[in-house]
Amino acid sequence: MRWQPAEVSAVHAETQSARTLTLRVEGWAGHLPGQHVDVRLTAADGYTATRSYSISSAPAEGELEITVDEVRGGEVSPYLVRDAAPGDAVEVRGPLGGWFVWSPDSIRPLQLVAGGSGIAPLMSMLRARAAAGSTAPARLLYSVRRPGAAIFAAELERLAAPGSGLEVTYAYTRAVPPGWPRPAGRVDARLLAEAAWPADRSPDVYVCGPTGFVETAADLLVAAGHSATDVRTERFGPTGSTS
Amino acid sequence: MALISRGFSGRPRSDEPDLPPGQYLTSDFPVLSAGPTPRVPLDTWAFTIVTEAGERHSWDWKAFRQLPAEDLTVDLHCVTRWSKLGTSWRGVSLDTLLEDVETAAEYAHVRSYGGYTTNLPLEDLLDGQAWIAFEYDGEDLAPEHGGPARLLVPHLYLWKSAKWVQGLILTPEDEPGFWETAGYHIYGDPWREQRYAGD
Structure with missing residues (x-):
């Protein structure tokens, strides 16, 4: 599965420590509710760090939202919660995970x-x-x-x-x-x-x-x-x- | 070169030990499981190897614990990207368990209490590469980490190290297990970053 460029298109503070980021991804075909995505950040010297985040939005083409809670002393979440701004670039890979998923077709409670x-x-x-x-x-x-x-x-x-x-x-x-x-x-x-x-x-x-x-x-x-x-x-x- | 995330600097580079690509170091021991943690009483526990000819080799807890055990210190790499280095375990080598098992099978299908399964080539279980571990850090292995006993195959991503292991079925064909059916890689070598099907 390939990495795809993603643009932070919006950010929204949810609580004191959690924030939702909207990521625009060209050709993104949507996801199954419950799936996650890998997010990769690259520093100016080429150093990269990758973490997995659950997708919080409903499935949509070309766009997804992740909701990130800041982990104190963490490497990636403080950047996503405090620093990332609309227009910034990250990379994503996904959607991932085939077990923790729910289908809206299910009629069970x-x-x-x-x-x-x-x-x-x-x-x-x-x-x-x-x-x-x-x-x-x-x-x-x-x-x-x-x-x-x-x-x-x-x-x-x-x-x-x-x-x-x-x-x-x-x-x-x-x-x-x-x-x-x-x-x-x-x-x-x-x-x-x-x-x-x-x-x-x-x-x-x-x-x-x-x-x-x-x-x-x-x-x-x-x-x-x-x-x-x-x-x-x-x-x-x-x-x-x-x- | 990948695109740059403005303002991202990351951890000091000198702190980075030699990790497989895309992994980060943790000192915690996170728990990743697909469902509730099974509780397996020792008086009904057994580990069973079934060959492709249908021959069964089984050990109850008492017989299993009478086998020679080894202390080992290994690095763990989870597909969810954390790595934990220098972890201490005690367990029985699969070489010991497979010593009297006659087989020409090339694959092992691993089954666990609770229904979890995984698969790997039989040769990855041999030559000092895999154990059935029952102690972690000098203590009985906790249920959430796979106790009373789990498979430990540290050279593959940790989902191959099936918790609550119940046995092996030796087969001529590689039969995908739980995560392998749910989009994860059939083999799972962290150094080749084989996370997902097709990597």
Whole structure:
């Protein structure tokens, strides 16, 4: 698969640490919701650095969006989140990945579970679902540290309008909004039982987020009776354990 | 020469060790798995090699742990671009496990608890190149890293080092496994940057 030149055509701040970049790529044929793309940066002396980013936009020709959360001390994400500006050049290769993908043709219930910036590929699925007029009933359980850390909050509210067939539930791990019915805390079996499709509805399940979050959420889903083969996961970052 | 990303400078060049192309160094040990982490109880664990003639060689945990084991220090290269150098493992060499296995097969199809599969030429498992590892960094191998035991083939991208390994099926033909069917390279040599089908 070849590298293709891409132009940053727009940037949009999502939260204090996350930003969406629109990349224009000539001949880009679109992607499957959930896929990612390799992004390569080249310095003036020829040094290159490459990272993979999930595509957050709905499939479109000639264009894609990535939503990047800054990793402190990182090499590529600080540049994409702070420095890259419209008109700047990067290279992309993709779309990549044939497992963590959802088809808008699926009529099974859709269960999405996101931790932090793990919302990005799941947002592509929800945008594709809306664009395709899919009637697959969908639920999103979205874990964030505090209200201001939720990426795409306003758009998710619009997507989950009455009649949309989408329900969005937030889990706040550090600080909750005023009047929130639950104390701050991690996703647990009780919240999952309240907010997620039960196993007997046989949903397509996609879980994306930091490693520890995905480990916990996937274990809870299996314990709640979901078949391990129906639970597709994408993890990022360190294990959070030793080393 | 590739196009230049204005204002991008990257890490200090002198810090870069000798890594395969397109990789970056990490000191973490990231976890990449396609689904939930299987929990495999040791009392039902077994590692089984099935030859192309249908002959089975099987070890339960006790028999497996009585085989001679080796300490090894190897570099890991994940197709998602991180490399981790100098990792310490303990495991049983595939040379030991394949010692009494009579086969003319050229390929191994690797199967794992949880349903994961991968494939590689049998010769890549021989001559001190591959192990069934059960300790990492002096500790029992954690489930999220493939415990109780995983295949370790450090000269190929890490998706070939199947976690939660259950056995090998020796075959005359190369049969694509899980990621190989999902667009990844059939062989996966990091030094030739064989990430995706067609690389």
